[in-house]
Amino acid sequence: MARLSAALFPSGSLIRMDTLLSMKVFRLVAELKSFAAAAERLGISPAMASKHVMHLERRLATRLLNRTSRHVGLSEAGALYFERSSQMLEALEEVEAEVSKATIIPNGTLKLSAPNWMANADFPKLLAEYQERYPQVQFEVDLSGRLVNLVEEGFDLALRATQTQDEALIARPVAKIRFHLVAAPAYLQKYGHPKSMDELNGHRLLVYTLGALGSTVTFGAPGATQTLKFVPVLRSANETLLHLAAVAGMGLAFLPKFLVAQDLAANRLELLLPERFTAEGTLYGVYPSRRYLSAKVRTFLDFFAADSRFT
Numbered sequence: 001m002a003r004l005s006a007a008l009f010p011s012g013s014l015i016r017m018d019t020l021l022s023m024k025v026f027r028l029v030a031e032l033k034s035f036a037a038a039a040e041r042l043g044i045s046p047a048m049a050s051k052h053v054m055h056l057e058r059r060l061a062t063r064l065l066n067r068t069s070r071h072v073g074l075s076e077a078g079a080l081y082f083e084r085s086s087q088m089l090e091a092l093e094e095v096e097a098e099v100s101k102a103t104i105i106p107n108g109t110l111k112l113s114a115p116n117w118m119a120n121a122d123f124p125k126l127l128a129e130y131q132e133r134y135p136q137v138q139f140e141v142d143l144s145g146r147l148v149n150l151v152e153e154g155f156d157l158a159l160r161a162t163q164t165q166d167e168a169l170i171a172r173p174v175a176k177i178r179f180h181l182v183a184a185p186a187y188l189q190k191y192g193h194p195k196s197m198d199e200l201n202g203h204r205l206l207v208y209t210l211g212a213l214g215s216t217v218t219f220g221a222p223g224a225t226q227t228l229k230f231v232p233v234l235r236s237a238n239e240t241l242l243h244l245a246a247v248a249g250m251g252l253a254f255l256p257k258f259l260v261a262q263d264l265a266a267n268r269l270e271l272l273l274p275e276r277f278t279a280e281g282t283l284y285g286v287y288p289s290r291r292y293l294s295a296k297v298r299t300f301l302d303f304f305a306a307d308s309r310f311t
């Protein structure tokens with residue numbers, strides 16, 4: 001076995017089998033936030049689980065878990081050790097399974113960040129269908145819309161509409177997202193129903209601040225472009241707010257087709273110039289660069305990419 005990081009394993013010594021077991025016990029205690037629950041899952045006593053964690057703390061000369069009578073939580077050093085050691089354990093488990101040609105079964109908690117427009121009826125259905133296939137995987141999902149730090153915050157995966165520029169991260173395309181220009185009938189009745197591209201000039205626009213489109217939009221092929229100028233009346237990084245504002249008749253909005261499908265069917269929104277004004281973006285699965293990608297991340301990306309609801 002190759003030598004592991006001296007920052008994690010002082011003196012650069014090789015990991016003994018008891019330390020590997022202690023790492024696995026620590027990982028489960030941290031995930032379940034309970035010595036008793038981890039011990040029951042592993043078939044050992046709570047006292048033995050505590051000894052394994054104490055073994056790691058003595059080895060590292062630092063406290064990994066903050067313990068009270070009612071709560072077990074990671075210390076700052078423990079959070080770093082948990083993130084790095086979990087990667088190593090997952091990689092080791094998958095290498096062992098690959099070498100022995102065993103079936104790799106996804107398991108554990110998949111900590112996922114996604115755009116807040118995933119807070120729609122289809123996304124929970126996809127999660128439920130994935131979990132039905134892989135029942136040993138649980139989800140922890142952040143739909144705040146903020147740009148999370150995957151490594152520092154311990155996220156396994158992020159779904160993002162823009163490709164990352166961070167060399168430490170991998171961005172895999174998983175879906176083509178079609179954006180349409182939509183407006184509420186009440187808005188169109190009040191401000192006019194544009195029948196051509198030129199008639200879009202001067203219309204009120206709800207602007208997604210993290211996207212490429214703004215108050216001025218240029219489209220067309222090189223040498224034959226056309227520029228439109230809108231009047232921004234609301235700027236936000238929250239796609240759900242923009243969606244609700246569009247339904248309320250506040251202005252035009254570029255929104256994903258799957259997000260507005262029910263509104264279009266119920267005549268709460270209308271498509272504007274669909275044959276001319278359709279934008280296409282790529283949704284990426286972004287994850288920390290690892291030689292061995294965990295089974296839960298790999299299978300979820302494959303599952304999402306194969307689903308047609310988000311295209």
